[in-house]
Amino acid sequence: GLYKEKFRGQFHFSPKRGWTNDPNGLVYYNGEYHLFFQHNPYGRGWGNMSWGHAVSKDLVHWKELDVALHPGPFGPVFSGGAVVDQENTSGLGKPGKPAMVMFFTGARAWSQYLAWSTDGRSFQKLEKAVVPRINKDNRDPKVVWYEPSKQWVMVVYVERAHEQHSMQFLTSPDLKDWTPVSSINGGAGRDGYLFECPEFFQLTVEGSKETKWILTGANSEYAIGNFDGKVFKPETERLNGQRGRDFYAAQTYSNEPKGRRIEIGWWRTHTDREGMNFNQSMSIPLELKLERRTEGLRLIRRPVKELEALRNKTYSYGKMKLKDNSANPLSSLDIELAEIRLEFEPGTAKEVVLNVRGVPVIYNAVKQELTIDGVTASAPLQKGKQKLIIYADRTGLEVFAGDGLLFMPVNINIKPEIRSLSISARGGTASVSDLKVYQLESIWD
Template sequence: MNKLFTLSLTSAQALAFAGCTGTSGDTQKSSAQASASSQANAPYAERYRPQFHFTPRENWMNDPNGLVYHNGEYHLFYQYNPHGNKWGHMSWGHAISKDLVHWEELDVALPEDQNYMIFSGSAVVDHYNTSGFGTKDNPPMVAIYTGHKQQPAKGQNQQLAYSLDDGRSWTKYQDNPVLDENMENFRDPKVFWHEPTERWIMVVALSTDYKIAFYSSPNLKDWTFLSHFESPASELGIWECPDLYALPVDGDENKTKWVLEIDLGAGEEGSVAGGSGGLYFVGEFDGKRFTADESTLPEHAEGPHQWVDYGKDFYAAVSWSDIPEEDGRRIWVGWMNNWQYAQELPTTPWRSSQSIPRSLELASYNGGLTMTQEPVKELQMLRKDQREVSNLTLTNETRSLEDWGVHGKALEMTVRFEPGTADTVGLNVRTGNSEKTVIRYNVNDQTLALDRTQSGEVDFHPEFPGVHVAPMPLEGGKVELHLFIDWSSVEVFGNDGAVVISDKIFPEPSSQGVEVFAEGGTATVEQLNAWPLKSIW
């Protein structure tokens, strides 16, 4: 039987305790939540339920874990509370997809036990059966995760579980833990096979020491310390959920650089938009040590790192292992939430969603190299009939696009503005009932902003309303944006994904309008394409 318990911690204590899995909260589902769940007449159609982002049918979810592709299926594991709508009883939930778009939720893969909660980690396919858990004909899927000791003990270590039936059932390794440094904050292992050295590499966070540790292993069981990475100028919040991968530069598969991504728990400073978020370094990895290459930093970089996302709701992102070589993409997904208000989102019977999957590359940008994120092409299968607006002139005005049939709660849009003499151009989305979410480009400052102060229900937490701003140079005299709007989120990709802003919103269901605007002069909407999107449910 799982051990049930309740934690009562200050915010700082909770962050130090919880790490990438986040702060603690009530671990029992309230009677009101249970009632709301049982009375739901239309599962997956509740108020604010995302229609093309993954959410569990019910209960709390946070970090994506163990993303791996195997036998034609994309596996999405995630931090999950099987017993309630707030953080607690951390286990690995599990969903699968054949197309990165439609998801089938399966049974809990790795439940907590009386000794450990199951914190964040990764999964791999052990093709050479180095672990001995399977055979070469039936290689095991191996999950590598942090075991968090149940109270009153403290401490975190790295453990294994394996599956021989495509992730449907799991066996915890009898000799766990496989790596224990007797530390209280030692978590979130990302493991991958390093072909040049023919061994496994583990990247793991020493969270309150602001360090990333690298280990190697021949068999996933026996680990040897290699090196540390630290960057004092980037100690803006507790370090968590690292990932490390090589990306092609400007699409050239023969020219690659390594990216070390690190997430920040909410700290004194936190991420660029406040609270939790992610940053990354571009550099080299020689099989033992990662070295950041500051010569690759673009002009807009404010430190030795760059920001993953300029919104408040993209955290703990992790990339898929074992994507087929013929595909060749590096694809990841992040948790759309922020630890400042994560447990207060006004949703039931579920809480939290994952982002849309995004494909990653490195591109020459603004005098350096920037990691670009593009929505995966598979999302295009959700498009309904296209709506189009072209050569629309705006002079100090806001125009509704209702006459062009552009409206809705779930939309994909691409838009290209020619700013002309205007100081500002942009869009208002999910408008209605005195509500709007504003995407604004400031020509003089060359910044892109998302303003959700009037986006609907915003007063459930004081840190939720706000304006989130990203530097975005004007390229070729045009402003080009790619937007995904769901029932409770907006994701904006600018300059071919070099700039991303991801934010939750909670508008009235009836707020479905879209407007374009220009301020301070005359601008042109050269081309706007919009597609209402089908539900994945």
Template sequence: MKSLKIGNTFIFMIILAIFITAISMNALIVSASPENDSVGLYLEKYRPQFHFSPERNWMNDPNGLVFYNGKYHMFYQYNPYGNKWGNMSWGHAISKDLVHWEHLPVALRPDKLGMIFSGSAVVDKHNTSGLFKEKPGGLVAIYTSAGETQQQSLAYSTDDGVTWTKYEGNPVIPNPGIEDFRDPKVIWYEKEKKWVMLLAAGDHVRLYSSKNLIDWEYMSKFDEGAHGGVWECPELFELPVNGDPNNTKWVLQVDLNPGAVAGGSGGQYFIGEFDGKTFINDNPPDEIRWVDYGKDFYATQTWFNTNNRKIWIGWMNNWEYAEFIPTHPWRGAMSLPRELTLKTIPGEGIKLIQDPVIELQAIRQRPNEWKDQRIIPGQNILSDMNSNTIEIRAEFEIGSATEFGFKVRKGKSEETIIGYNTDRNQLFVDRTNSGEDQFHEQFAGKHTAPLHPVDNRIKLHIFVDHSSVEVFGNTGERVITDRIFPEPSSKGVELYVENGDVQLLSLTVNELDSIWQK
């Protein structure tokens, strides 16, 4: 028995040693795994380097955008368990500058009412809801509970959005018998000291009002514009025209899927008046104004509580192929944040202008600059440049050329063309040869936007990341956003011209730092 005890002890010690070693090894594996090491994780093929993307798994619509106590909060549709749509929850990230993001734990998860679909968040600073017992106010999230039907629910946070308590009286707006009844966007209407909610309801937007965020009264509906698909993710905000605070207009934006200008999902906007109850469009009901002429800008939402700035961001994807894009272990990315203004364009009236936020200048590396050069076919003043994360700012005076622009992410057999056609007055992005595109038949293509010269000049502002291009024409009059999937080795850049010449007035190219790598 003694020898048996010694043997058992020996065996036990061996097992214990193996167990301790396994724990130690597991700790090493966990600490070095992509899930716990964002620096290592953010080096995969196609991973955006200055656009937000989740560490892993599926992401779509931005949700609950709010600025609070010095931080920008971005919640988003998220599947914690895989990289395809499902188990919809609210992921969460915060930023102090709209550029560098910190991941936080999942904020809202499914419950007995269903999955957590899209919605918005507000600062209830005067505790109109009565939900804050020990503080004067806090954050309230308004979202769609998606179970057997789609209904609107509330949650509130007393710790700056880190944890949330769902309102025990949910839903606050039961489904009225509409199949697609979702995506609440709530704003504060100062003139009447009340909350206003917009809801996408099939083929129109419904407007509600409330004094306390809990009891809601239906007011009106809006149903003009494009109806090629189901409406989603409405927005409503007021902006000065041409910077004049005494002359303001309201913008109503709504997405649709399918039926957008480039095919599949996209957004449209309307400019008009809002009296606290009804939105009145200034333009003909069938006049379509597209938010973005590319294929990959959807589910747009503005940040609440940003004072005089109006900033929004969109999901860089398209429902036609969203679940098939070739990324792993994540799927989904956000656009750059864009600041919004209204400007009168000669011959076109008042237009919505989108500019990348000024905070992005912080990730610029040393500039490369050119001025006053005549560009002819066959030359490339950018032949020495190789990068897959660049910002391009250029101004051209139109000459005899029928087309000019940039070829980016150039490799041996692939390139993305960002150009301007002078015969058609047309800005375009051509991704027919941009890289991997066999994952879906609707991906490859050329996307165009009308853009007229100003004083015979065209301005282009371009952002190129590992798997996207965003093109702002004439200081944000027209925007084209497209995903691309070139080989990492395709880093060439070319300034090209066809059938004549063009005068390059100025060109600045900056490589951009990664927001994930130290």
């Protein structure tokens, strides 16, 4: 039945049927987290691009609603963001009912359009583009409020010349009338640094009062810097936001009620098979923080706290030593959906291996590398104590290491019949200080 399909993520959002790619218009409005998404309602492949729509009260359980934005004279509806116009700068709100304002790319002529809603259920569009095409491909508008100048800021991807990427900044007093103010070079070709789906937001450096702006592209590479309302000045080189497989086009929530910076990405999964009528999924929601680490300021990703509500059974293991040929302490487990939290000192061991339902997660203590299903992250883990958090769903693993410094989403269709876990050490003795395995329940009922 629906939501019970063999490779349907049980705690990851995916549409009932049809294709999805990027998350769009992530915004908290009227007591709900809205998740719009690039959607083909009519097939399992990319096409007929529309904004699908789902809502959640807790970021964990999602209810899919009717398609919010359909293709029109402007062409297919490509990606973009949304804001709540609290002060009714646009005049699109009603007394006591601020408008939710969405920006999308009309892909026929690469122009940016505006849509809005005052109830979170029905949507209207302005007929004319608010930002006509600037140069070649323009897409994926993301809008934020800049308090010091009381202006809206849009960042939109613009292809300057063939495969020459840039992010264009524009400002507006009212969300309708936009003025280009600056542009930043994003590299070239497939290795382009700031290529499509910009995300732009401010964070306070943990433990200080200092704030910084972060600009990212679709592959999660990012720069940290300063913004004066018009020009973004990066202070870092391009940095890696993730080192996994197929996490793309992530976007963060605007108007998050607790002031958190919460991100959801498109998690490209292998769900186009075995008779399933839907394809692709979203990542779990992640909380972003800006922290000062050994290597400098870094963006940190952790699973949102709300996911703890899915724990329905806890298996807790005390301190233990692991060495070659020691018995598997997890041998009695029989589990499908799991959250695993592990802390260990590698000691003299060369490797510590956690096997999650047939998928090896290998920590190499000699090189401080993490390898999952053949994907290796050789940075940026430190020597000594390691903390791992692993979420395992039918479509793969999301792994957090280095206390959120290293995020490795790895998509893999896990064999339903393998429900075992094991942990072992190779080449020496490792000490586990804490190990908890939580059985998770499905978000679909």
